[in-house]
Amino acid sequence: MGIVYKPIDPEKEGIEDLEILSEKLLSKPSPGSAGKTGTWRLYKPRILVDKCIKCGICWLYCPEDTIAWPYRGLPSINYDYCKGCGICANVCPVNAIEMILEGE
Amino acid sequence: MARRVLMGNTAVAEAVRLAGVQVVTAYPITPQTVIVERIAEMVERGELKARYIRVESEHSALALVYGAAAGGARAFTATSSHGLLYMYEMLWWVAGSRLPIVMAVVTRSIGPPWGLHSDHHDALTVRDTGWIIGFASSVQEAFDMTLQAFKISEDRRVMLPAMVALEGFTLSHTAEPVEMPDEKSVSEWLPPREPLPFKIEPGKAFAVGNTGPDEVTMELKWLAWRAMERSRFVIRETDLEYAKRFGLRSYGGLVEDVYAKGSDYVVVAMGAWCGDLKEAVEKLRGEGYRVGLLRIRYFRPFPWEELREVSQNAKAVLVIDRAVSIGHRGILGLEVSSAIGDRVPVKNVIAGIGGVDTGPEDFYSIVKTFIEEYESGSIEGWSIPEWYMPWMGVVSK
Structure with missing residues (x-):
């Protein structure tokens, strides 16, 4: 049968296993825990400062939390982690974010 | 102790009421439907203080109790046949996340053709998912097994979801006398759930089952396997303890x-x-x-x-x-x-x-x-798997 596990102290082993489980199953968010995901980017969002109305919608929608928005101020993008998904450009009500090909 | 004449489905609903389940999701499928209908009536009458949530599919039914259990609630759902197959993906997530959930599976054949009556294909095709799978053989046992499923599933040594399979119609819609312990003695035996192995709540940010290294995938599987090995002890122990405590029958553990x-x-x-x-x-x-x-x-x-x-x-x-x-x-x-x-x-x-x-x-x-x-010696000497396997009851021509 290939059974190589015979519990000796099921109570103790159960609790120990649950500790390992929560350590391995659960992950705490932290900046850069998956490396610099900015390298995944094909297109880069660029904020057109003159057109931006500082509404913060891009900040709200960014799925990776890479846009910083000082309240009613000008947003800025953290290019270390921005994957270039383009959601910000898509939701911007005044088309103040353009997507440019990386390397251009 | 009360003695009532109940159908299998109603007996399961009564066990859910006595277990003080907090979240129930429901998507109808014959022959399971009566279970969630009875529970809906209990919630309506205030006999069971649970959130009763109608969902748009079985996949969502299990996904929702998954979320409820991750939030620390005692949760229940029920299904049959194609409904169970539609849950298949979520079955793995629930078991792999080691959340204690109880689900009744009223067995029913899988199409084609559409059929309503029982065989064991539905419950057995999900055997590798990491769920504890029990098969009841009487209405009393469907009741006992459902109630015990909460105790076993939530045990610190186990923490795996549990499925109670009962035969469609021959048990689900057949009335038999059932002995039921009272609410007070059940709640002493089965106190509110401990929020293990984790609890999602506001203010605590973490992800469950995020992308992980290959080694973690293997380790989580190993942990679930170990827990299932330990569950043997817990099932045998619960069977004896339940019988002793409520003056009911011990069935003999796993068999x-x-x-x-x-x-x-x-x-x-x-x-x-x-x-x-x-x-x-x-x-x-x-x-x-x-x-x-x-x-x-x-x-x-x-x-x-x-x-x-x-x-x-x-x-x-x-x-x-x-x-x-x-x-x-x-x-x-x-x-x-x-x-x-x-x-x-x-x-x-x-x-x-x-x-x-x-x-x-x-x-x-x-x-x-x-x-x-x-x-007569006609089947002696064969070795697996060369011997024949007769089919009984096949009508051809």
Whole structure:
């Protein structure tokens, strides 16, 4: 049968296993825990400062939390982690974010 | 203690009420529907203080109780057949996240064609997901097993979801007298759930099952496997403790032994038809055949130790299967062979697929033929898997 596990102290082993489980199953968010995901980017969002109305919608929608928005101020993008998904450009009500090909 | 006449479905609903379940999700499918209908009435009348949530599919039904259990709630849902298959993906997530959830599976055949009656394909096709799978054989047992499922599933040694399978119509819609312990004594025995192994709540940010290294995938599987091994102890212990505490019957843990230990021939089966099979075995014993029945109560964890112990002096073992793995043999037959096939010949018969009636007379002739064939030497000497596997009750032409 290939059974190589015979519990000796099921109570103790159960609790120990649950500790390992929560350590391995659960992950705490932290900046850069998956490396610099900015390298995944094909297109880069660029904020057109003159057109931006500082509404913060891009900040709200960014799925990776890479846009910083000082309240009613000008947003800025953290290019270390921005994957270039383009959601910000898509939701911007005044088309103040353009997507440019990386390397251009 | 109260004695009431209940259908299988109603008995499960009563067990859910007594367990003080907090979240119930419901998507109707025959023959399970009555369970969630009864629970809806209980919630409406205020007998069960639970959030009752109607969802748009079975996939969502299980996803929602997954979320509820992750939030620390005691959660329940029920389904059948195609509904269980639609949950398949979520079954793995729930078990892999080690959340204690109880689900009733009222067994029903899988199409085509659309059929309403019972076989074991639905519950057995999800055997590898990490759920504890129990098979009840009476209305009383459906009640006891559901109530015990909460206790076993939530045990710190286990923390795995549990499925209670009961036969569609033959149990789900058949009324039998049921002994039920009262609410107070049940709540003493089954206190509110501990928020283990984790609890999602506002203010605590973490992700469950985020992308992980390959080694973590393997380790989580290993942990679930270890927990399932430990659940054997907990199932046996809970069976005894429950019987003692409430003055009810102990079934014998993972299996129920009906004259099997020490008999020359052992018949292995699972589910409601074991009542009829028992009748056939008793008749044969009356005629001098040394035969017994070993009823599998829990398919996961699989009772290989019990099987080995019971069959150690047996000449041959017959497995009567209500589900077949097309391309191989009966599903229960395969499992039994894997546990004892190196020690004793295991013969496999397929019957009752799609609810085809198999009564005491059929069992009588199946078992008698098996013994006579063995004694005449016509099945001795075969080794797995070369021997034939008869199908009983197939009507062709």
